[in-house]
Amino acid sequence: MSSPLVFLPVLLPLLGGIVLWLARRSLGVGRWGSLALAAVTLGVEVALLGLVRARGVQVMFAGGWVPPFGITLVVDLTSAIMLVVSGIVGLCVLGHAVQTLDPDRERHGFYALYQFLFMGINGAFVTGDIFNLFVFFEVMLIASYALVSLGSEPGQLRGGVHYLVTNLVSSTLFVAAVGTLYGLAGTLNLADLAVKVARAPDPAVFTIPAAVFIVVFGVKSALFPLYFWLPASYPAAPLPVTAVFAGMLTKVGVYAVLRVFSLVFTHDPGYLHAALLVVAGFTMLLGVLGAVGYDNWKRILSVHIVSQVGYMIMGIGFLSVAGLAAAIFFIVHQILVKTALFLIAGLAERATGAYDLGEMGGLAGRYPVMASLFMVAGLSLAGVPPLSGFFGKFLLIRAGLAQGEVAVVAVAIVVSFFTLYSMMKIWRYAFWGEEKPAGLRPVPAALYLPAAALVAFSVVLGLGGEALLVLSQQAAAQLLDGTAYVMAVLGAR
C-alpha cells in the first residue's frame, strides 16, 4: 500500500527545523513553534499507526523509483509503534526543555537541532534500505554532536569528544559492513536482502557482515563490551538533551538490531543470535553493577540505560514471536519510563540545584507529587507489578524459559533486584531523611506535566497492557514472517 503519509514523520521535522533555525533569535517562535510541530508530528504518527493496523504495511518509493533501485520507505507495525513512542518522547521532553533551558542555548538553535535529531530518529525507523539507515543514523548523530556540546561547558566538551570519536569509528565500520554486504548480495534494500539471503546457496558468507553489524549497532546501542562511551558522555549534556538521548538514541540502535536480525540475518541463529544472547547477559549485568557505584542521579540513570538495553537484545536473541513481542513491549515501556525518570531528576534539580544525591534529602515532605512520580517510575523500571516494567520483564522471562534459555533468564532476574536497589538508593537519599539543602526552590506546576504524562503512560501500559501486548505480538509476527514486508516492497511493482 503506497501512502504519502509515510514520509511525513521525516519531512515535518526537516521543514520545521529549517524554519526554527531561521527564526532562532525569537524565543517565542522557538518554544511555541517547536511544541506545535512536535504535537503535529505525534498526530501524524498516531494516524500512521492506525493506517498500518487497518491496511497493512505502508510504503513509499522516493522519486517513483521502484525497488530495489531507489530509496524505499517502509512502515510496518514495528516502525509505526516506534514512531508513536518517538513522538510522545519528543513532545514531553520539549515540554520540559521550553521551561528549563537557558535562553542562550535556545538562541543558538536548540529547537532547530532538536527537530533535526528527530528527523534522523524517525528516518531510521521508516527507511527500507540499509544504506539509508546509515544516512539517517548520521543525520541523528550530527544533530546529537551539536546538542551534546551546545553551550560549550568544559564537562560537556569532554563528554562530547568521547561521544564523537566513538561514534565516528563505529560509523566508519558501518560503511565498511554496508560495503561488504553490497559486494556479497548486490543490493541494500532490506526486503530484497531478506529474499537474497534466504535463497543464497551458501548463506554462511553473510555471517561476516552480520557480525560486523553486531559490533556497529553494539556501539550505537551501548552493548557489552562497547558501552564505555555512554556513562562518559550522556550525563554531561543539559538535562533535556540527556533525557531525549537516554529515551531515544540507544533505542534506535536496538531498533536496527531488531530489524536487521529478524528480517535479513536469520540464516544462522545458532551462532548470531546465540552471540546476541551472551552479549545481552553481560550488558544487563555489568550495566547494573556499574550503576551501584555512583552517587549522582543523572549518572545512575545513564548507566542503567546500558543494563536495560541488555533486556531488549535478549528478547531479540530469542528470535521467536514471543521473544520479539516481549522485546517490542519492553522497548516501548523503557523509552517512556527512562525519559520520565530523567525528567523527574530535572524536577529535583530545579528544587535543589544539584544532581548529587549527597547534596539533597527529604524532598518527599515538601514535594509529594515529585516523590510519587519517582516512586511509580522507579518501581516500573525495576519491574514491580502492576506497572508496565513488570509485564515487559515477565514476557521476556516467559519467552526465555519457553525456549530453555535458563542462564540468561537467571541473569535478567538477578539484575532486576539490583535495579530495584539503585532506585531505592535514589529514593532513600533524595526523598527520605533530613530536608536539605537549606534554600529549596519551588517547582512550577507546569514543569510536572511532561514527567507526569510519561509516568501515566507507564501506569496505563501496566493496567491496560493487553492492547499493547496484542499489538507487539502482531508486530513480532510480521517481523519474523517477513512476507508482508517483502510483498509490500517488492510485490508492488
Next chain:
Amino acid sequence: MTSLILRTVARVSLHLTLLFSVFLLVSGHNAPGGGFIAGLVAAAALVLQALAFGVEHARRMVPVDETALAALGLLLAAGTGVAALVLGQPFLTSGLLHLDLPFWPEVKISSAFFFDLGVYLVVVGMVLQVIFGLREA
C-alpha cells in the same frame, strides 16, 4: 598573506571562478558537475577573497548571513521534494518543463535543477560559515 601577487590574482579570478561555478551547476544535469561541486568552487572563490583581503571584506561580498543561506538552500531542496508530494507524486519525483522562448533554442528545466540549486546554496553557506568562523577565531 596579503602579498601583491595574491591580491591581484584574487581580484582577477573572482568573477571567472564564480562564473565557472554557475557553469558547473547548470551543466551538472547531464555532464560532470552538479550543485555540490559548484558550491565548493563558489565558496573557494570567496575564501580566496577572505585570504587576500580579510574576512570582513569577504563577508561584505555576501549580503546575507551564511547560515541563513544554507537554511534557504535546504528549504529549496526539500521544497522540490514537497512539490512532487503536492502534485500527488511520491516525494522527490522529478518533473521536466519545456520552455519555448522566441529567438532561443528549446530550454528544458528539470525540477532536479532546483534541488541542485538548493545543494549549491547549502554548500556555499556551510563552507563560508566554517572558514569565516575559523579565520575569526
